[in-house]
């Protein structure tokens with residue numbers, strides 16, 4: 925049964941390429957798993973851009989706090 929009268933839009937899941945119907949709960953993804961994978965890609969991209977913890981100066985500041993604690997102990 926091919927319902928060509930109703931123009932149901934089918935999109936491909938951005939993660940795995942499977943066909944997804946707009947009615948699907950996880951649209952435009954085929955599943956919650958694919959949605960999380962795609963979100964993970966975004967999160968990683970954002971993390972790479974900001975990457976505050978990987979900043980050498982920030983790491984030095986954290987180390988300075990640690991050594992100041994030792995200073996008081998002496």
Ligand SMILES: [Zn+2]
Pocket residue numbers: 937938939940941942953954955958
């Ligand atoms: Zn998928």
